[in-house]
Amino acid sequence: MPARILIVEDEPSICENVVYALEADGFAVATATTGREALDRMTAQTFDLIVLDVGLPDITGFEVCKAIRKTQSLPILFLTARSSEVDRVVGLEIGGDDYVVKPFSPRELVARVRAILRRVSATPLPPNAHDAAIPLVIDDVRCQAIYFGTALNLSRYEFRMLKAFAAHPGRVFSREQLMDHASEEPDASMERTVDTHIKTLRSRMRGVRAGIDPIVTHRGMGYSLLETWPDA
Known part of the structure; x- marks a missing residue:
């Protein structure tokens, strides 16, 4: 069964590119355009990883991450236009597993998603x-x-x-x-x-x-x- 990825991104062109790249690599993808929609989707469905935009129209991706971390430990990959040191550090400190700065290569994003999932997978241990x-x-x-x-x-x-x-x-x-x-x-x-x-x-x-x-x-x-x- 393919890993399920939730994309939380309000810019249609970026969302479409990310969805296309992940689906082409064999992932099952769902989308949300606001933070609250993402949290509602997570209540109704189970996901293996979230690709989460920081600059959402209702609440920030950082706030969504904090809400998720209260109940779940699934991996979070931030998408952000903020390339400053402070923003990157904040994202990692509040529970993010990785980040990609816009503009980005869809192939790089897929590679980072695969790397995160390999790390947290339930593969049998030595x-x-x-x-x-x-x-x-x-x-x-x-x-x-x-x-x-x-x-x-x-x-x-x-x-x-x-x-x-x-x-x-x-x-x-x-x-x-x-x-x-x-x-x-x-x-x-x-x-x-x-x-x-x-x-x-x-x-x-x-x-x-x-x-x-x-x-x-x-x-x-x-x-x-x-x-x-x-x-x-």
Whole structure:
């Protein structure tokens, strides 16, 4: 069954191009032209990913994202004419998985949609990844992090940060170093974005093992991953 994508875009020409590109690649596509229509559609139907315009006529895409994140964790790809650093950071901080800046190539958008869906797909994991006795396994092929046998639902930035931590347990990474590992455009990121992603990582990992705080804060220096794992 093809993945279902909801396109939330009020400009007809852009919406048509996106729909055409995704359907040509085998996706099942539905559309909405306002934020409220999108939220209504999500109540009535199930989707695997949302392509969400930031500049909608009723409420902003950021507001739609916040509303979605109250009840669902499905991936969100922002479409935006806003290329400034602050707007991109805000979109990622409130729960977006990726963004594409207008004007964009439909082929690039399809590639980003496929990359996100591969990351969050329920593809069977390697046998050792299911071993709950192993605290943290990084599956590079599927771009997944498995924590005590449970696959974590991470953004690509969070996955890359956790991968860097896992490769060097106990090493203290500065925020700048973590941005270098996580982003293709580290100079366009903000240090506070790292803090936001670390907060999300901690929350998701504590959701699996509440008794363990796996990421250590080193004030004035950065963060590290535990070298030894306590019982929990």
